[in-house]
Amino acid sequence: MEERLRFSLLGPVRAWRGEDEIELGPPQQRALLAVLLLAEGAQVPAGGLVDAVWGTRVPASALGILRTYVHRLRQALEPAGDTASSMIRSTGDGYQLRTSAAELDLRTFRELLGRGERARRDRDLKGSAARLRDALALWQGTALAGVRGEYAQTQRQRLDELRLSAEAARLTAELGLGAHTETAAELTGLVAEHPLDERFRELLMLALYRSGRQAAALDTYREAQSLLADELGVDPGPALQSLYQRVLRADTGLLSPSPDLAPPEHALRAAPVPVPAQLPADLPVFVGREAELAEVARLPFGGAVVISAIAGTAGVGKTTFAVHWARGAADGFPDGQLYLNLRGFDPVGQPVPPEHALRTLLESLGADPRGLPQGVDALAARYRTLLTGKRVLVLLDNARDAAQVRPLLPGEPGCLVVVTSRNRLAGLVAVDGAHPLHLDVLSVAESRALLARRLGPARIAAEPDAVDEIIARCARLPLALAVTAARVATRSVIPLAVIAAELRENAGGLDAFHDSDTAADVPAVFSWSYHALTPDAARLFRLLALHPGPDTSLPAAASLAGLPRPHTRRLLSELVQAHLVDETTPGRYASHDLLRAYATELSESEDPPEQVRAARQRILDHYLHTAHAAVALTDRARALISLPRPAEGVRAEEFGEDAGQAAAWFTAEQAVLLATVEQAAGRRYDVHTWQLAWALAKQLHLQGMWREEEAVHRTAMDAALRLDDRTALAYAHLGLGTATTGLGRFDEARVHVERAVELHAGSGDTRACAESCRVLTWVAEQQGDPHAALGAAQRSLALLRAHDGPGADDRRLRTATASALNSVGWCHVLLGQHREGLDHCEQALALHEQLGDDIHAAHTWDSIGHAHHHLGQYDEAVTGFGNALARYRRHDGMHWFVSGTLMRLGDTHLSAGRPDAARAAWAEGLDILERLAHVDAEQLRTRLRRLDDPT
Incomplete structure (x- = not known):
């Protein structure tokens, strides 16, 4: 039987197989293992590992050294020759350590804390203290001892705070068990070690008071009061002040364990996160159960x-x-x-x-x-x-x-x-x-109560026999009863006996409504409500079953029906009133899945096939043409594909020149667009399939949804092969190359992108070929091949400059040319050719400024500032960063870019020997990132700490 691995982080970073300790190598290799262990099974990107191991002093060959460390750790941790069950896995662009296959002292520590907390809630103070003592016994010194760097120090502080919280919880339990004298002695040492930690002051005061030392308890408070005033200029916290007042008046209530003096329930938790409150609204007419x-x-x-x-x-x-x-x-x-x-x-x-x-x-x-x-x-x-x-x-x-x-x-x-x-x-x-x-169907009494709540008790009491038949015909199913009641409520002059008779006459069957031991004729309810609709509303209800889902907007519903939006809005309102559609959020509509199933059956039986095909064509055209318009605004450097004319009746959405509105549409419709690609492929609408994939590519990639991006483009590839369309095939290869680059499969990505370049070149589409070359630049850079990256970037630029087809002078072409210039400049910088890189970036800037493109100009100024920084031209770098900041600040939603430029500006100030200016830039950037609750905030905190404490 294979001996189990054990790891330790609560002290020196160590590992054992059985009883034999494993040699983990040099400190940086141990640091790498520590980062993977702290991730507790999650993937850590290679860039994150590099930052954690080397901080801001990253060697040029960091990724190669990282791979060497991973290789050595695998050899140390895994049995000889066992590659099938690797402890450290390569995942995407990073690594993952399978901590589930090993013992980790930190995980055991947290489990014991949880058991101690449960015992405290159950008022088992003895059990709580025992579990917490066991947890604290796992500590073998300073956490992550032997691992250097800012990342390790940050994690060490976090773990130490967790240990101190556990100490506070244990001592609270010990006090509750009556160990006042012993606890007071221990707390005296902790207060001396952590003089500003009010938790231990509070517990020491309580221990002293319970030991009969009221004066010493009051002295402890006065000492804290003086120290806090001198060190921080503040008074003791409310809890400590309240305890002081109670000790001062010799409150006898302090002589027994008091829940309000126990460490708060949050004491053993990590840093606070936003508190979600996502439960849907309660139904006001809920009854029974x-x-x-x-x-x-x-x-x-x-x-x-x-x-x-x-x-x-x-x-x-x-x-x-x-x-x-x-x-x-x-x-x-x-x-x-x-x-x-x-x-x-x-x-x-x-x-x-x-x-x-x-x-x-x-x-x-x-x-x-x-x-x-x-x-x-x-x-x-x-x-x-x-x-x-x-x-x-x-x-x-x-x-x-x-x-x-x-x-x-x-x-x-x-x-x-x-x-x-x-x-x-x-x-x-x-x-x-x-x-x-x-949950079974309601009882008869509960069903009657439901109808009474919705229709009023007087109406129910007036026709008990009709009510009983309605309940029976609805099979006591809450949804059916609710739909019936909603319809009945609008016909207050109609006797319930008539309603019961209509249900009896329209009784039908739908298998999805039947439970194995209950006969339920709920379809009669839906049929009855459906037949009460106006013809246009009934048609829209049927057509909504053709929508890809999960919900639809008003414009999409209008295109689906081929009707003007105002008319469609009235029809949707009619469906909402009939409880056949819900307005889940303002402007978005969905149906219960049973109603969608019912609508599907109706469409299959009532709508001619040619009308169903026309509706599908309209909804696919709606999403394709709207997505195309959104791409035109959100990616101004991209070459746009040509679309067939939309079908008659399509009401594609328009955004004017509002790129923000276009981006918001992509976000709101993301799930629908993915479902639309799937539906288009399933129904063999192959042109829609590959063109929708093209439209979705950038949005999915920017959100890190690379697996979805890959799946969409594999679907597009199948469609392109069925069409035998070289243009479609080229874009599918390009999309797969982009997705697999995001997933870290660079060799595969390069094959795809090179094939896209070849296909676009063969078709003579220079704009698309140039775009593919720009992507190839990025892929080659990720592979660590800067020479190939430069060659691709230069080819992209040459193609754009030589382009003389339709629209040769259009704004998109010039924006793409400027982007290509930036790519060439960046590749020169990668090769250490900083002046060549700066020259190309300045040409890009001139183009952006001619176009009045503030945001791209800001990006370019930021790059120029970065180039000057590496050339040691710090004043010019400050100017570049300042110009970038001025442009970013003219636009909403650019906070993250502002914070990044401020970070680099601070670096330049520090290199130029201006630490105060660096501190100001970093502090401003940190304020932005903290308001955004962004993970990059820790980088700036680390820079500021290092500035204040260079040791």
């Missing part, structure tokens, strides 16, 4: 990860029940409530993949989307890390199966996950310990 509510309330979720799997037939009210209960329990989860619709049973779209779900949840928890790793395992590890020590309620709605849910489960105590699904999720119950709760 007392037994089920009581069952969920009995779940022992105090301090434990509990999964409540709420299952039941479609329309039974799972989401309504889960939201109602979750809102009532929300106060027990002060760190937030997350909600995510997993769309497990959407009749048209696909279930939300775990990777997409994890990205959404991580962003809700405050994670920067640009810094997220690739792959489900790494994302899940980051998600579990963010939830460590927190009390968060997670409501996962409409799950497909256990496999979709399992990566979304927290790994530490304190959280509650509620899952709704049409499935019973037996795997989640058996493997993950979920508590199953099956």
